[in-house]
Amino acid sequence: MNDTRERILDVALDVLGQHPDAGMGEIASAAGVVRRTVYGHFPSRTELVRTLAQRAVSEVAAVLTEANASDEGADAVWADFIARLWPLVHRHRVLVVLRRGEYGEEIHALLAPVDRTLASIVERGQGDGVFGRHLPADILSQVAWAAVFTIADTDLAAGTAGARAATITSLLILGVPEARAKALADGPGT
Amino acid sequence: MNDTRERILDVALDVLGQHPDAGMGEIASAAGVVRRTVYGHFPSRTELVRTLAQRAVSEVAAVLTEANASDEGADAVWADFIARLWPLVHRHRVLVVLRRGEYGEEIHALLAPVDRTLASIVERGQGDGVFGRHLPADILSQVAWAAVFTIADTDLAAGTAGARAATITSLLILGVPEARAKALADGPGT
DNA sequence: GCTCAGTTGCACACCGGTGTGCAACGTACG
């Protein structure tokens, strides 16, 4: 089957997210296939990880674009983004995990456009007074972003509770008052 | 010299913090010593990492105990803790980094008392109404704690700006209003 | 029934890191 390749990529995303040092053997058996078969689809482990990372980044970039298309305030855009992102947050866990170690440089480069968009949203929010100025926009966006993954690693990961928690927490980091953060997390409208 | 052992531990802390997969050779040369010498002080890489982790954890535990000894409010205790922790935050980077991968279990166990104390502080704060209830105390403390290290990884790491940013951000996560957070970050008094 | 693509199950060479053994060296301390 040609969807073997797809299955390998999907499984590798999970496996590497949990255990970034997993070898080709581990990935292969998780995909219900033999190590040799993986090499039939990807010339090297590096190449597998590369395509994996590209796929994950393009998915998050798409979600971000959708959320950013709205003409809502920066806080609503952020909340919308986190809500959309949540169902596939495990697909990015691998990016966060892989960002340290061998592939760090490469993934950082792939993520650069996303980082920039995030920073611009935060910057706009700061300009409008809905976000705080306790940190420069680029760093602030990174910290808020990272918190989402921290929460994804907790017990809350499953269910909608996680999405709500991630949204509220990241908004708090951005300097949004608690009441407003909760309102944004609950109702998609203003 | 017998302080060779100390130097190895110190250097390993930095090296592994930056690059958790560093080998004995890398650590050795960073310590200005030959690989064989490291094995003269530590029977195995595992043992090196173990003593390293114990040392780092006991340092942070000491700082936490100091901060927690005060009878201030939970928010002031937290701010005090982060301020004290900041100068040696790089010594824990290694713990955070190592928490994923091979030594995860072990480090998690070492950190358990710290985690518990942190959670109890947050719980007290929630009871007093100074911290929010958007997350259960144990998870909330972990997220706030993790944010400190996220900030430590940014450009702000050096200087007092980082300490201030880390304190404010973690307090925001805990649900402290921005004005109060800034006040706590600036003045040690109420 | 034949073909062909994908898969399997070995075999192998290679590499890098680990941990050990041992002889030689230097030097601080008696």
Add this chain to the structure above:
DNA sequence: CGTACGTTGCACACCGGTGTGCAACTGAGC
């Protein structure tokens, strides 16, 4: 001066993961 300890610079065996080669098998489509 001599000795004793820490360090050095090899040597080596071992292990686990990578990537390749090749023959055999399977199964779906012609």
